[in-house]
Amino acid sequence: MAQDAKTLDLIAIGRSSVDLYGQQVGGRLEDMSSFAKYLGGSPTNTAAGGARLGLKTGLLTRVGADHMGRFIREQLEREGVNVAGVLSDPDRLTALVILGIRDRVNFPLIFYRENCADMALQPSDVDETWFAQAGAVLINGTHLSQPNVYETSLKAARAVKAAGGRVAFDIDYRPVLWGLTGKDAGENRFVENQDVTAKLQEVVALCDLIVGTEEEIHILGGTTDTIAALRAIRKGAPDALLVCKRGPDGCVAFPDAIPDTLDEGVSARGFKVEVFNVLGAGDAFMAGFLRGWLRNETVETCCEWGNACGAIVVSRHGCTPAMPTWVELEAFLSERERPFRLREDVELEHIHWASTRDRVYDELTVLAVDHRSQFLDLIAETGGDPERIPHFKTLALRAVRQVAGRDEARFGMLLDGRFGLDALAQAADHDYWIARPIELPKSRPLEFESSADVATELTEWPAGQVVKCLCFYHPDDEIALRERQERQLLRLFDACRKTRHELLLELILPAGMDSDSRTVARAIRRLYSLGIRPDWWKLEPLQDAVAWRETEMAINENDPLCRGVVLLGLSAPEAELLASFEVVAPFPIVKGFAVGRTIFYDVARDWLAGRIDDEAAVAALASKFKVLVDAWRRLRGAAEKAA
Structure with a gap:
């Protein structure tokens, strides 16, 4: 099948887990509290990525077939990943990893992977028709450690090759998952073992791209001499592009014969940033490199994009959430000066935040029933029972x-935590946009309604x-008042x-203060x-x-x-x-x-x-x-047509 006829650029195979990242940085994993x-x-x-x-x-x-499995599938869908191959296993639990950040060198982790999904x-899980639609497949060293996943990876690789696609191999060596260390040594990246080397080398002839750290190159090549290891790999994969990741020094690639030194390979600029968390940086490197490789960019460009993605992720907490978007990568690669502590790059962090939010909203129509004081006013007016207010808000959800x-994605509700908790809980089962007030x-x-620590x-x-x-x-508020409110905001x-x-x-402009056509814009x-x-505004x-x-x-x-x-x-x-x-x-x-009171106030009074x-x-x-x-859609449609 011609490459331009493929419906997918890449199918990855293997590990899929829920990562539980300790939020306290600098302490032992034993002492993590959240x-x-x-x-x-x-x-x-x-x-x-x-x-x-x-x-x-x-x-x-x-x-x-559990809550964590559904989380993985739903999150992948939000990320735009095709989940046709995310299979539900009713007999096993979703894999789990617990991780921590001890310091710049030590990142303890525990793999919960025994008999996991x-x-x-x-091999029967491989839909060869689906894999034939992919331009490439990414296989992973961890999934060569057991016979069933080994055969699955090879079957998928052969299916892609038979359909004219390419095979990428991330060596991804975790000794603990090969049974070579204690279960408390999940962060250990290298244990020399000739049986592992022999198993990994069985797949290299199928590969068009092989990527690993120097330690991973060592296990695949069977020696701790990096050049010798690369040459051993080259013998088994004469035509593959070999890439050696070198941490803060970027990477070096070898499209042809292996030279006498690493520095003689193909490279691109690296990026010096403060290391906050190395976990996931290699996966980000792979995503960036593959973006170039699968779009037939030069090797130098592939290296640069991989280096940049790794540098971005190494500066953040987490793996997948830290992965950059394309617009973010472009911003990072610009000539603008960046702080060494990359997390302090306000503009880049904002681009990351804004370009990774769920969904795009071209339209949003919301019923607002987050009111609290107004409902209490209605209770005073009608003599009604305040215990009934939460039930009314569930009626608003029904409306x-x-x-x-079924068109839930374009609708929303504003609900409060005081009277609206029942409705909030029920709304969680739907795809509505939900907002909740924080102000008193x-x-x-401005004051906040609950904790002083918002x-x-x-x-x-x-x-x-x-x-x-x-x-x-109001932008012309008395200075002390304005600054107090701004500090709260x-x-x-x-x-x-942060949450x-x-x-x-x-x-809302305060009543009684002068305003003109520019006042709201000035405030903004x-x-x-x-x-x-x-x-949102x-x-x-x-x-x-x-x-x-x-x-x-x-x-x-x-x-x-x-x-x-x-x-x-x-x-x-x-009408107004x-x-x-x-x-x-x-x-x-x-x-x-x-909109709220225009819709609910008279109805709530009568009820x-x-x-x-x-x-x-x-x-x-x-x-x-x-x-x-209906009015909004009609008027917006007419405006768009007129434009």
Whole structure:
């Protein structure tokens, strides 16, 4: 099959696990008290890293029919990896790795891999038709350590070769997984063993690309003399491109005969950065190198891209989450000066964050029922039972489900943690965009509702929930008030990034203060100048096209990767909201609306007073919500057509 007819650039085979990374850096693994959960396993990391760099990748592995197996599959789908080969094994658990960062040299890890799902791959798991669609297959040294996975890897490699594809081999030597060390020595990278060498050498004749560290070159070549090892590999793979990774010194590649010194091979610039975590850097190198190799770039370019990806990941916590995207790699390779402590490169970290967020939202229509004080006002007015408020919010969720149907990805809800926990729990089973308020209602200066340490509070929130913060803010506020609020927003922005939550900043101009067509844009520019980059803005439904033009310019000039704006309602009458929709529809920065009281207030009053039942409340909420959804889509469609 011709290379340009392939539907996939690469299929990786082998290890797929859940990595539990200790979050306390500098201590013993024994003393870790909390862990971050990431996608893991060398070929899995590379498949995800390749997808981030624009390759069409797939993965053949097994995962358990358990929660962690579903996590792996769902996360791979989010990364854009083809999961046709991610097979569910009902008899085994998903593989697990526990890792820590002790210092710049020691990275203790424990592999939980005995009778795990990914090591149970069988040759019958190889769909040769699927593999024939791939331009290349990536096999992995760890999956040569057991007979069943060895045969599986070779069958896949032969299927790809028979269809005109290529084979890449990541030596990926972990002595513990060959039974050569104690189980507490997972970080050990080299134990000399001739049986392992013989087993690894059996596959080299099939390979077009072979990549390893110097230690891995040693085990494959059967000697600790690197040049001699490379020459031994060359005998078994006369036409393969051999690549030796050299850590901070980058890499060196050998497309032909092996010279007398490593420095005589093909190389490219390396990147000197502070080492924070070496785990995953090799997988990132492989992803970057493969991006070039599979797109027929020069060997020098492949080396440079591999070096750059490795340098980026070695500066971060985690493996797959640290992998760069293509736009991030381009930014890194620019001539801009970078700090040695790469994690302090604010611009690069922002690009990484913004270009790895889940989904792209061209439209977002949200029912906002995160209100707390307003519901208490309704209780006071109707004499209703405050214990009923949480149930009403689940009725609002039912209304959204009724309007959205199966089109969940374009719909959302704003729900609070005080009265909305039941609805939040139910919404977790759906694909809605969910945001949750953090501010103390009506506070000015801004205060947070729960813990004074907002980062501690956010660690208890599900990762998919967007943090919503309403701030009554004016760029001409009295200086002390403005600076106090800005300090709070800076704390919140930092907490959101560190806990990996998106931030929705709702900006409302205080009543009674003068404003014009540039006031909101000035406020936005002021907050950007402080380093606050919300993922979303929630703004008032102004019927001033000039103000919206200024707002769009302010956002695009300061953060072109911002997700966009949703309109708030401010309890405006329906006709007034629809008029504002018509004004903003021509502005692409506005993605939709997040409206609450206009939709729910009268319905909630009647329900709390006992004048309507659950079904009538759901029907009324759905009807009001649908009017706004339909109007938004009609007006946005007309604006796009006119443009």
